[in-house]
Amino acid sequence: MAKLLFRLGRWSYNRKWIVISAWLLILAIVGGLALTMQKGFSNSFTIEDTPSIDATVSLVENFPDQTNPVTAAGVNVVFQAPEGKTLDDPEMMAAIDAVVDHIETNLEDFGGGERFGNPVEVSPQLEETVIEQMTSMGLPEETAIKDADNLKVLSDDKTIGYTTFNIDVPNPESVEESHRDTINEALEIGRDMGIRVEAGGAAFGDPIEIKTTSEIIGIVVAFIVLVFTFGSLIAAGLPLITAIIGVGIGALAIVLTTAFTDLNNVTPVLAVMIGLAVGIDYALFILSRYRAEYKRMPRADAAGMAVGTAGSAVVFAGATVIIALIALAIADIGFLTAMGFAAAFTVFVSVLIALTFIPALLGVLGSRAFKGKIVGIGGNPTPKQTWEQALNRRSKGRTWVKFVQKVPGLVVAVVVLGLGALSAPVLNLEMSLPSDSTSNLDTTQRQSADLMAEGFGAGVNAPFLVVVDAHEVNADATALAPLIDAQDTGEADFDRDQAARFATYMYVTQTYNSNVDVKNAQIISVNEDYTAAQILVSPFTGPADQETTELLHVLRTQEAQIEDVTGATVGTTGLTAVQQDITDQLESAMPVYLAVVVGLAIFLLILVFRSIMVPLVAGLGFLLSVGAAFGATILVWQEGLWGLVNTPAPLISFMPIFLIGVTFGLAMDYQVFLVTRMREHYTHHQGKGVPNSKYTPVEQSVIEGFAQGSRVVTAAALIMIAVFIAFIDQPLPFIKVFGFALAMGVFFDAFFVRMALVPASMFLMGRATWWMPRWLDRILPSLDVEGTALEKEWEEKQATR
CATH class of the missing domain: 3.30.70 (Alpha-Beta Plaits)
Structure with a gap:
């Protein structure tokens, strides 16, 4: 793959105007189609094949002349x-x-x-x-x-x-x-x-109102970070150009998709958030590698080499993000699957843009790519330094990793115990979907819900609607006998079957009223032939309260008991029930999804690094970073830590599973870009150390690889954090929470796991770091993500000239 990407990068550099024109044409076509064909987004979070949806179907069938309360x-x-x-x-x-x-x-x-x-x-x-x-x-x-x-x-x-x-x-x-x-x-x-x-x-x-200030803030901060990374105003702008074009195509394609299917209005927000972050980062990785390569080879070859080496890592990292997002389909929830596919498509476009548009722009700029230099930063010398002195200046990454090498056990303990402790609030996780009761305190929607709760009890905002279909009721049911007999006036035309149906409705209300958490259960409507009824169940508690959730589960258990006793069909629906069914399905899908993505991470990293221990450490680190991100998010947004947010509330139901997917993908990004540099150094020296060095071969590879890769990974992480955290400025609470949670996930994973836990564990494991059973090494395909074979081939060609 590295050789193919080398040719792609070199071709894009030499055919720059074709590449640039093609992408701009695609942007224009997708934009034109989106504006003329789009049908708009929806606000709904409904799913198919849940008990509440089944009950809604029964309601519509039995009461065709009434408005569907769910819609x-x-x-x-x-x-x-x-x-x-x-x-x-x-x-x-x-x-x-x-x-x-x-x-x-x-x-x-x-x-x-x-x-x-x-x-x-x-x-x-x-x-x-x-x-x-x-x-x-x-x-x-x-x-x-x-x-x-x-x-x-x-x-x-x-x-x-x-x-x-x-x-x-x-x-x-x-x-x-x-x-x-x-x-x-x-x-x-x-x-x-x-x-x-x-x-x-x-x-x-x-x-849904999306403030463009979030993207602007993220881009401005990213530009500042890029300036400090490259020390060049022109180079700092290149990743931003490519990311904006990539996100533009992805977002417009999502808008166009509304012409063919319903999409939730959160879908483009999350796609833009993730696409912008990875788009900048992927371009950064390739541009950083180009900067190192053009000093030793022609610029066209340097562009090809950057795409062949760093680009290989970009392809692999992008693939892991895409797979993680597509795997959201495991939850079998339509709107979540659509969100995953939309974000995955945007990431896919971002990868293609980084692989082709960056070398094309480099071809246009030529020797001017790193102009607009700022002295003293990004490797540029100060007025009192020569270029040689600037290059030899000791990097902060090298200083840090040498410190880690001295006390690896302490670093591992601090990271594991610290992130583990921060993960503790996950045990208190509460989830719900947006409603008036969880809106910001200063909104009229929240104040209306609070006023109704004050005047009529919290349960007025969380009613359950029970639909009883009595077509197949058993008139001889023992439990119904007293209620049937009470209706028998002794008249000759007494209809026992109809009496059994009404007895069923009364039996349901009596059963539900026996629950301590039910304020009242009452018949509110019976259809014309008495074959079905609607029963309103009012709880004492509100829609976001755990007691309401527990009550719904009790009602569902009683439904089955009532059906066994009476022969009628009973179902519970209403907005509260529909939303809780979505939450329950997401909760049940989370462990499966987590197992899939962690297992996938370990397998893919085994393929890339030809190691058993490195993937295991990466998987452990991923769990720690996700747990800490959850914990921090729960403390701030659910528990209201230090009063940082004005409206603490349960987290939106699909946030945890989406956070797992995105954090997994980004974690693999940093793992690949950092550890490939270490692996590259280790294989280049064939597992042998530098003579007279006080470090072992593994320690040398970790130190050198970390020193080369930490700067760009740090910059990439800071950019992602800036892009995500900027979305806290959005007006809708759940978008704020998404931005915060993703920023925390990147922060903990990049700076605690990849920058500390990973090198520290490698120092502790020694040669076991790169151990792999020979039988497994033989059967697994070889993925040269580092581009070692490509570099060797290029060097051999140069030697024969």
């Missing part, structure tokens, strides 16, 4: 009276009426709803209707009163009330900015009249 574009508008007043005061009533009237009159696609209106007037009417309906169906009056109280929209002290309505669009993603503007106008009308008004609900979430 309904619902809005909650919550009112709170000022201190000392109640909502039934005349001025408060007038303010509420003004808000309600503005929505009903001006909102395009207004869909209304049973609980829409002034809550002071709607609540008693609603309660009276519920009591009448429930008692007419045979429920005891005491039960009917309790059910009515659970559906009230006015708090007992009359200080908080809410109204709900639907926007008549297919789903919440179809809500337009004009809809939100009208609702916001209504909120301001109420506020101007002296009442507090907040709004939330599935149809009133903030649209």
Whole structure:
């Protein structure tokens, strides 16, 4: 592969204008198609084949005339009276009426709803209707009163009330900015009249807004790091140019993909974040190698050699990132698979750009590639130094690795114990999907959810909708007999089968009401032929509380018991259930995915380094860095350490598995780029040491390889950290968390694992570092990632000239 890449790099250098024109043409074509064909992104995180989705299907089949509650574009508008007043005061009533009237009159696609209106007037009417309906169906009056109280929209002290309505669009993603503007106008009308008004609900979430400042900040910091790396303003700009073009093509291709399939709106954000980071880093590695090679060979050959050596490592590193991202399909969750494939495609483009566009730009610049030099940095001499003195200046990397060589056991202990301790908070990991209850505290969505929880209990934000299909109910079921007999009035036309169906609905509510975490379970709808019912289960706790999660699992266990006893089919759905099913599926997939990526890492590194111990250490280091990144993220964003974030909340459900995949890929990047230099030195000297050296051959290879590779790996890590951490500036909480978590993953992996644990463990293992069983060495294919054979061939050709 190294020889093929050498020819590609040399060809790109010599055919520079063809390469540059081709990439710019691809960018223009993809951009044009994306702008004309794209259909936009969605806000949904739904998946197929889960219990909640199955229950939703049953709901739609049995209640075809009703709106699907899972896809309904619902809005909650919550009112709170000022201190000392109640909502039934005349001025408060007038303010509420003004808000309600503005929505009903001006909102395009207004869909209304049973609980829409002034809550002071709607609540008693609603309660009276519920009591009448429930008692007419045979429920005891005491039960009917309790059910009515659970559906009230006015708090007992009359200080908080809410109204709900639907926007008549297919789903919440179809809500337009004009809809939100009208609702916001209504909120301001109420506020101007002296009442507090907040709004939330599935149809009133903030649209995804991406601030371009994150990319700009990341690029500016990357430019500064590159200037210090190369000591040249021109060279520092080259990786940025290639990364921007690569990310542009990748992001536009993702936008174009929306013409053919639904993509979540987080998809391009993560692809841009990862693509920009790896795009800069891969170009940096190749450019750094070119800088070392052009001093001893013609520039075209130097470009080919840089692509053949560092480019081989780029291909391998990029492949590991791509495989890790594609492997997210293991979770079998559609939106997560799409995110993985989108990010993987962007990384793929970044690799191709680095391999071809960088040598093409070098061909254009020629001897000017490293102009704009800044004295005293990037290997440039100070005014008092000669070039020879600058080159011989002792590097910080060499100083550090020699320190590690003196106390390797201490370094290993500090890293393992330190990162291990930081991983402890993982035991407290909580996960959820975005909702009003987890939004930032200063948003109207979060304040509406908090007000509803204050007035009606936290469970009002986390209802479960149970669908009971009683087509196949067993009328002779022992458990139903008392409830059936209670309906038998002795009349000749008594329908026992229908009575059995209604008895089933009552049996379900009684069973669910027996749970201590259930505030109330009640029948809210029965279809025309009495063959199916909807049961609302209101918990005491909110959607992000662990007790709500545990309650859902209890309900699912009871579902199976009810089905066995009655013969009916029972399922639980609703937004809370749908989101929890996604979270549960992600949790169950994480151990499998982690085992796959760690096993893959060890196997690939065995192929590259022809060693058993190096891959094992790399795998251990990966686990430590991921654990520490998780721990730090949980401490700051979930537990609210030191008040660094204003809204601590459970982590978004797909963040952990995505963090594992990305950190794995990036960890392999640094492992390859650092250790290949060590392996290159060891094989170049055929495992023999330098005469009269106080270091063993393994120690020499580690020191020399680290001294050559640490500078560029450090620069690459700093760039990635800057790109990721800049996304904390984004408005949406889960994007902030992603940026922070990925930055921490890179920080711990690059500076603690690759820069400390890896060399220290090599010093401790000695010759065992490069040991590999002969039988395994024979059967595994040889991958010359270091480009040793390529360099040898080039040197032989030069010797014959």
